[in-house]
Amino acid sequence: PHEYSGGMRQRAIIAMALACDPKFIIADEPTTALDVIVQDEIIDEIKNIQKKLNMIMMYISHDISVIAETCDKIGVMYAGNFIEYADTLALFDNPLHPYTKALMSSFPSIEGPKKKLNPVPGEPPNLLNPPKGCRFYPRCSYAQNICRNERPEFVEIESNHFLACHRGI
Structure with a gap:
């Protein structure tokens, strides 16, 4: 795990969170410490998963741009x-x-x-x-x-x- 990039670690965390088939996920600063391109990829993945699984998500973030795009x-x-x-x-x-x-x-x-x-x-x-x-x-x-x-x-x-x-x- 220490050799994974920030984006790879974030994807692993998303996969672990989805393994339990939740109906509600709290995403606390899901894009922190990611570069803008990886951040955009993670946001797109989260939005696609949310739509596909009809899931409720709560985002906690100081990043207004992430909130504007996802909520x-x-x-x-x-x-x-x-x-x-x-x-x-x-x-x-x-x-x-x-x-x-x-x-x-x-x-x-x-x-x-x-x-x-x-x-x-x-x-x-x-x-x-x-x-x-x-x-x-x-x-x-x-x-x-x-x-x-x-x-x-x-x-x-x-x-x-x-x-x-x-x-x-």
């Missing part, structure tokens, strides 16, 4: 909490949570004019001692007093678009 719905988490959930196209067209917006603007796009990438400001919270209210408020440019003290509820803002933010957009 029908997206749940965005910050510091262990869901902060936004929507259909993929709806989320990319209209991200509502300040963290989702910041996340989208921190990744390059091949479409349209070149733009400056904006990293999310500040530091992630200490999860051993998280902020009392919204966990994103110390880094949020829209933070209000309520954000510091009260955790926002996760509510449906639009049809099939859920949000945890006091701004209510």
Whole structure:
């Protein structure tokens, strides 16, 4: 196994996962540390397997491009909490949570004019001692007093678009 490439190891892991004939697979960072060409091959294999076996898959990834290419719905988490959930196209067209917006603007796009990438400001919270209210408020440019003290509820803002933010957009 130590002589296998990253793509070969990933294919072996996929084969082992499928050996049990699962109906649901959690793919945690399935393309991490793979070059772009192998990454694309793995994504295509996963999508083909998913369709062929009529399988539900949950992708966990920081790579927005992988999520956009593979998922029908997206749940965005910050510091262990869901902060936004929507259909993929709806989320990319209209991200509502300040963290989702910041996340989208921190990744390059091949479409349209070149733009400056904006990293999310500040530091992630200490999860051993998280902020009392919204966990994103110390880094949020829209933070209000309520954000510091009260955790926002996760509510449906639009049809099939859920949000945890006091701004209510």
